[in-house]
Amino acid sequence: MSDTLRLVAAQLNFWVGDIEGNVEKIIAAAVRARDELRADLIAFPELALLGYPPDDLLLRSGLPPAVEAGLERIRRETNGIHVVVGHPEYDEEGIYNAAAIFRDGQLVRRYRKRLLPNYGVFDEKRHFLAGRSACVFDLKGVPVGLCICEDIWGTRPADESRDQGARLMININASPFAIGKSKQRADVLRARATETRLPILYVNMVGGQDDLLFDGDSHAVRADGSVSFRAPTFEEDLYLVEFGDGELRGPVHEPSPPEAVVYRGLVQSVRDYVNRNGFPGALIGLSGGIDSALVAAIAADALGADRVWGVSLPSRYTLDMSNDDARIEAEALGIRYSVLPIEPTVLSLGQTLAETFRGRAIDITEENMQSRARGVLLMALSNKFGHVVLTTGNKSEMAVGYATLYGDMCGGFAPIKDVYKTLVFQLARYRNSISPVIPERVLTRPPSAELRPDQKDSDSLPPYEVLDPILEAYVEDSRSISEIVAAGFEEAIVKRVAGLVRRSEYKRRQAPPGPKVTRCAFGRERRYPITAVYGDL
């Protein structure tokens, strides 16, 4: 009967700026959906034609004709199936975040996104004008409503689609991953479905793009809000969802445990950053500590062991145990392993500075020099062999500035910069549960930067079990010091942590990008002045 529709959610990975490549992918997917899945419609994610987020690429004068040419190819080269594709639309007034619906060489309809997010990682009002009308189109006699991403987080676009007769909604997205985001999306879809009494199909992209990570998480809800389709996260594929008897139905994959999802996301982000930027492989400074062990595992899982190069850079303060653990990790992962001692470089630096430093006490300077000697050596390998350096700093360190600028912060990509140290331990245990690659004692001995004898992170910082919740309140929730103290933390510690976070903004400003995984990531999302007086904010 005509009331049965075969819809395909194209949970695919699109490259920012690569209109030609994206068009190829869109056409190939449409053909496969039509021929193999006998689909009536395929829905691609928001801005699939251009990738997301395109940022100021949208302002380049060469872009409008390139977009037009790409859409033309899709129009001409797909037929026998409705193709819903997100793209920027240029007119005299400005740019819209739009979606075109093509069928048999015709443009069936065009929709312009109405609710433009301009908070958190989003800057859509910088580039786009808001659309003003709902979009309901006919698919084999069934009126289908279409909206884009943020539209479904408000009520009007779906309400108006229902009022115009829609019997189901399709919502196309470029929605970045964060821990807890999947539940938020499901809550929003449930609310919209129960309000409108319409089933909703949610289609999202996958892939890593600089500071963002797209997890897919495409799913559908029935008119009562219950889930009737769920794609696996971070899995690039076409998913068939049927509409019949007023409801959507598709495969329902059980959600993975949170650690598994985050780990997989970090792997995706490294793979996409390294491959899209054309690096032959990745370099990692292996200290014998847990952060670098985790990053090496992520890199090996992302790129294959043969493209990963672990480098141990020992100093006089490096314990034998650390050197052993670095070597054991590299062997367990099967990655290339080198040892480059920093002692000669550190001695030369010290001799050069001896006269200028005469009479001054040893301080953080000498620690930073060790870290920077490592940075220079890693970058030399990077320059000579072409591999990108992955930094190994975690969010707890980046927050309080427990990292050396131009030292361990050297690198092109920072896979765990938005992962708190407490989560680093969980992810390491998760990875070891698949196959043991990180020695047990790396997970259990106290973390140390090994920049002076017997140094421990806990000499300078509160225990991570205390630090991380304070950071979450201060950084992610923008809570004031007094509010955090009222929540049960020691005032002296909260003040100290807040001061460190404030004073480290200049370091974070020069940090490499890395994927957002928390509710509020440094970098693209948390935008603070470097120069600022805070009083008691």
Next chain:
Amino acid sequence: MSDTLRLVAAQLNFWVGDIEGNVEKIIAAAVRARDELRADLIAFPELALLGYPPDDLLLRSGLPPAVEAGLERIRRETNGIHVVVGHPEYDEEGIYNAAAIFRDGQLVRRYRKRLLPNYGVFDEKRHFLAGRSACVFDLKGVPVGLCICEDIWGTRPADESRDQGARLMININASPFAIGKSKQRADVLRARATETRLPILYVNMVGGQDDLLFDGDSHAVRADGSVSFRAPTFEEDLYLVEFGDGELRGPVHEPSPPEAVVYRGLVQSVRDYVNRNGFPGALIGLSGGIDSALVAAIAADALGADRVWGVSLPSRYTLDMSNDDARIEAEALGIRYSVLPIEPTVLSLGQTLAETFRGRAIDITEENMQSRARGVLLMALSNKFGHVVLTTGNKSEMAVGYATLYGDMCGGFAPIKDVYKTLVFQLARYRNSISPVIPERVLTRPPSAELRPDQKDSDSLPPYEVLDPILEAYVEDSRSISEIVAAGFEEAIVKRVAGLVRRSEYKRRQAPPGPKVTRCAFGRERRYPITAVYGDL
């Protein structure tokens, strides 16, 4: 007669986040305006209470009560004068970019900015909701219209103020400096004045704030659009402007030549960055080239010679002439001067890497190691003595990536990062016209990075007279390659330059902040993905 008003434009420097300090300054200025200048009104810049741009500080939960307390103090502690002060206003719906008018302990009126810029360096829609009404208030029987910054760039706020009876407009601003901006502002004010037949008083802040620079440039136009008051740029002071017979009148300072304005702006930006962040002084790597010579002069003019430390870091490739010129510059400026040879460090690095590099040709790696050895030494001085390192890279270099990440890009602030090389020469000549501090041959010999024998910038780059206009078209105007070629540049060169700009985004992302002086600065203003395919955009 009551139709004569004495208005004060408070062209002052406010600190981001420092509500208490800003309130002190506002109250002191109001008292001085009343007592010394017998003013009826004093107008402070946009968001004077909090500084500009506050960015996500606006989202901190401690901010609303701090703003409220600051406004309360101004209300209570000023009297006998109308005080117009910009501040964020919080209500249940969100935050407004507002201005309060206080008089004798009363809140006379509150205005909410209506046009919120969300382009270029501005993100006001990220934080603020738009106001919906004009504001006309009575000052000694004269109806005065008030609006904020962007409001005057559109027509409605001024038109509605006139329709509500305003006889003059006051426009308070936090408008960043750029070359040519002063003319743009004058054009806008002339257009608004002639449309509305109202004189307009434009009040702007001064000061450097991370990537932005506020030049003041407060001025007034008559109803016919002609200038009837102009404050000197970058000069912190109170300026009395009288309103009588339907027109505004004040001192008219002649504009300075463009080089003088830019130079003064760079001095301001260094002074504010260094002082506000509490550094005892600044360190500069003096190469004997023109960029570092200019930065040293700016720093000495900003901080005083006794707070500036020039460091020569020669290698085997450094010409004697370069060493001489570095020393001569330091002597001419009267700054501290040290020489730290990098040869021992470079040799140690080379020995450590010898085995790993065996069989590989000498390439850019060895050049970068020299630059990074310098970076590590400068940062060691910075760590030990507390001085901030100023980087010396110019916009032409930053655009094409002719700079070493973690090498000469090491530093906290980049004074000339938005100054094209051709303008560097002009600024150096301008500075020498005041007193000779840069040796003539530094201005005339071909620029070189001196990282290999007989190296010249022109080996790797087109001449700066060709490069800079191409960059302006590609970077500032977002022109496509074919458009730039059509404007008369050689296709091979344009393609090469465009490719270099694209591939250097990852370096710029890790660069220190520095003041915007062109129409489109890297960093806060030009926001591009690192990972992107460009096709022919």
